[in-house]
Amino acid sequence: MSTHNSALAAACALGLFSSAALADTPNLGKVITPEEVAPWDISISPDGTGLPPGSGTPKQGEAVYASKCIACHGEKGAGKPNDALVGGIGSLGGDKPAMKTVGSFWPYATTIFDYVRRAMPYNESKTLTNDELYAVAAYILQLNGLIGENETMNAQTLPKVRMPNRDGFVTFVPAKPK
């Protein structure tokens, strides 16, 4: 990440972020408060920043899944017609095709909350309550064997779930000028 930092330092040195040049822009942005942004501020960092209050268990999640997800992601997350959400742990390397699912591939459990909240259920995204979101995340994690049946997911516990492919990513290095 050091290249990012040094380039950023260069950008600062060039005055890209200084307020001195502000007069050069029309300066038409209106100040907006956190409360006003809140309905759109739905992204969750891998350390859990942004997770809302609320909680849910795998059992509660099973009910959410049965009514809101099963039609597209199959019985117990097995997939069909859309992505499988369960299975494939240990399948990433080797000769057989990799089975990439939330369980086998996703490095952070927080991404489940972030993604399901913004994009699922496909035909009515952004409609689940926080409790439903924690519950369905708990259910998917439990189906993958990553948490126990009686564990509760909330803003503290979800970021702590250790995903099997947590260390499976390497930052790409672009080609250097020859």
Place this chain on the structure above:
Amino acid sequence: MGHRKSKGATIDADVVAGNGLLDRRVFLGGAAMAAATGGITFPDTAAGGPLPVESWMKTPGAPFVPYGQPSEYENKVVRTFTTVPGTTGTGASRTPHHLLNGMITPNGLHFERHHSGIPDINPDAHRLVIHGLVKRSLVFTLDELTRYPMESRIAFIECGGNGQLLYQKEPAQVGVQQMQGQVSCAEWTGVKLAALLQEAGVDPKAKWILAEGADAAGMSRSLPLAEIMQDALIALYQNGERVRPANGYPMRLLLPGFEGNMNVKWLRRIKLTEGPTMTKDETSKYTITMPDGKSLQFVFPQEGKSVITRPSPGLTMKEPGVYEITGLAWSGYGKIAKVEISVDGGKSWAPAALQEPVLSKALTRFRMAWRWNGGPAVLQSRATDDIGYVQPTREKMIADRGSRTIYHSNAVTTWGVSEKGEVKHVYA
């Protein structure tokens, strides 16, 4: 119209590589042109009778229309698309490059990749929010942004999954549209992201931004601030008109040279953060899984690449003679420096002419002259960009990265020409 068999040997002076590849200057006039045409024999019969005076030459044409459309005879020049099961709007559409020429993609034919259809956004209700690690969180309307100084940039956008069929064991029997149609090029005009960030006042702790769309998928990606600062544009116009709904109306992020998915459409929010958010589309998708099971993440540049668009599958060559080989080259690292062509499966190569303008991170059209003698031929193009990056062969790409991924395939695409003039996708 009878044609005499042309005598290829008479223009030997222009042959620059095996199997009849001719000097690129053959089509550009001047001495080489004269030499080439001097060697070519011409059809011996004329047009075949007096020219007809057609009906359209005698009666007034159609009235004005508010928004013009292509000729009805061009109704096969269309995008093709595939959708994810159970959806009508999640999937991808592809540009018919075999039927186009030049470097600019018409707006109605620009490729698309949507994750929950095309939102129907009322521009008056649309907002762009900049918040997170900034001094002042700001919100902009489209009207307000339209008052900012703008910049235009001709840039390609390519889906990270374009060319993925090259990872298959057997050559897919498809043409250039299905193989390489998820790249397009337009003139994008808009407001520099840097100007808006400056207005908000960036906290030095901020190293990344999260860019998020207003579509039902809330498409979102993390982008390293320092790497996008220079070029990032909030694009409001596409080839002179407002950005098309399918390309992000009323505004999208444009990051020239970077993976298509990062150029977030329907942009509604930019959040400055310390680290990446690790969204679904930068973890579950758009990562390159290597043979050992590790995955390359944050693969930002679309690396140097080219493809021959003509001749290509579906465009049968009717008879031996001189043909133009043309296609497109591009690189997310910069300008195209050189495109080489081979018609003997990579045994010999010669440089193609690059059509001006040659712009950094834009599609570049190349042209080459070829005398096809009617025998089998194997056509390839290989791009080199101005940082010296050379487009890999398929063999090299797979040796380097394996074939456990579908992303960032930039290998040489090969077209085989049969004695009948039929063109097929082959591996060389």
